[in-house]
Amino acid sequence: MSSIPLTHILFVSTALFFIGVYGLFTRRNLITMLMAIELMLNSVNINFVAFNKYLYPHTLNGVFFSLFIITVAAAEAAVAIAIIINLYRNHRSIDVEDAQEMKY
């Protein structure tokens, strides 16, 4: 178990996070952007669990936090998809570049 050092896990989570950031910036499709956000959230979850396991093994705070984040992510996905559906009804498209009316 402890043969995997913490830094490896952190490397994975960081990579996951920046893959998410990259996806968020480059994708124009809102569904894909939502998926990118989920990636970022999950990288944070990995961090929480890893730190809890390696630094404070007697407590469960990190695990609870990640459970909490999963719940929030589910709710957030529901809201985001509702917004996307509404956007689609108005614009006949879910491309972010088609929704740029809110400017100066």
Added chain:
Amino acid sequence: MNYSSYITLIPLLPLAGFIILGLFGKSLTRSAGILGTFLLLVSTVLAFYTAYNYFFVSGKINGIYPPVTALHYTWLSFSPGLSIDMGVLVDPASVMMLVVVTFISLMVHLFSLGYMKGEDRFATYYAFLGLFTFSMLGLVLSTNLLQIYIFWELVGVSSFLLIGFYYDRPAAVAAAKKAFIVTRFADLGFLIGILILAYYGGTLDFNMLIYRLTATNLSPLTQTPQIGFMGISLLTWALVLVFIGGAGKSAMFPLHIWLPDAMEGPTPVSALIHAATMVVAGVYLVARLYPVYLLDEAVLQIITWVGALSALLAAIIACTQTDIKRVLAYSTISQIGYMLFALGLSGYGDTATGYSASLFHLFTHAFFKSLLFLGAGAVIHFVHTNEIREMGGLRKLMPLTHITFLIACLAIAGIPPFAGFFSKEEILLAAWENNRFGYILGLVTSGLTAYYMFRLYFRIFWNRTPSYSNHHGEGSWTMKGPLLVLAAAAITVGFIPFPHFVAVNGQEEITVPLRFSIAPVAVAIAGITIAYVLYFKNNPLPRKWALAFRGMYKLVRHKFYFDELYLFITKKIVFNGIAKPAAWIDRHLVDGFMNGAGWATTRLSESIKALQSGSVQNYMLYVFGSIIALAAVFIYWT
């Protein structure tokens, strides 16, 4: 005697009239006037009842009529030592004024029923009259300086409203504005005076203030060497400033310029406000603070000379005016000058004569002067002009107005046994005893008064055959009735033993020796005779005389160029010297700063508005970029 049960009703009934007529007047139309008059009738009856109770039921205690605070409650309490109270003060002067104000106001209300008939804003007119009567009664009954100041301003506002009653006439609007600004300017002095007195006297209440300033030497105001401004003691400053307020309201020289113009208002209003009641507020104010004024002889001297000068100048100007109401206006200034003259005279040692003589003259003047104005109103109503050059021979057409006007003229000229004779005698006696030069000025003024009043009388009622047909009669009984009642008053009120009732320290009657009356009466008769020679018949004499003294005539005809002087000061000096730079600063510095701030903000936002692109991913880029930048700062900077 307990007055509190009914005395507040006296001012509150006119106020109720104001509120009712102001809110529902439009639907009441004709009955608005009757309602207002009825409310005032009740007030008048109560005022007479109060006077009866005060003078005859309560009577004197230790030889004087004691001041009674009939009602008192603390309105604004700032600290244990300082509070603003509202109350009702009953003393000889206020009871006398109560009677005068309600009575004259009632007469004017009645007269207006006929005079203002058919006006569009009939109800509004009565509402304003109610407001004025309320304010004036409040002023008279005030227990303290701040209360009197509040009502003082209310009186000013109602005067403004009534002068500008015909608001579609530019002259009336200008006159209302002028009256308001001039009196407001004077009231500034009054307010500062009040603040000084209140600060150093430690109280606003009249009786308390008088007690503290006169009975003890503890007040810093009387310890002159320590506290002062520009080498003059604070007491003097305060009293002079208060007097300036009074002089403004009483149209004393050099603040008299608003009163003649105020004649643009309806004539009954002139009778009520600008002859009998409001303009004597200044006299009343000085009389109210009289024991304090006695502390400072210099201020009393100022009052004497301002009064004497106003009396003389206004009388001279009145001789050349041809607008019937303006003659009466200048005559009012002259008579109020007389009152203040008498009031100031008492400072020369003999304390009581001038005080009661002054208030006596105020009392009698109210009756005959409102009679003159109402008579003039009846004449104007009949001939539809103010110019006496277009009148003449009206005695056959308006017999009743003629007789009452004659009575009023005799009264103001000081012919026995009419009212003005008695009060004028007392004033001249006070002058004779204290100030011989003032006595001569008073005598000259008295002669001039007789002259210009009879000039008016002969010019209107005799002079030439009338060019008017008797088409609508003299006016209804609502107009004739008040004239008759006031004429009766002008004959009889002189016989009231006035000093017995109103005196500063309860001094008894003033006896005027019979031979003393010879000179004033002779002067008055001389004045009347000159007026008779010049104006009884239409002859070229007045024109010839005017030509002979061309320069002087022109100077007086233009009222000594006071209006022009004020216009020069305000338009040329104040306007160019103060108003224009102030306007420049406002327009360029203050506004410039504001506009500059706005301009800079606009430019800035124009240049950075492209940041708000509407693209979500751009915004995210800013967020992440900033976070990375912050992270970099926190990691490598600290």
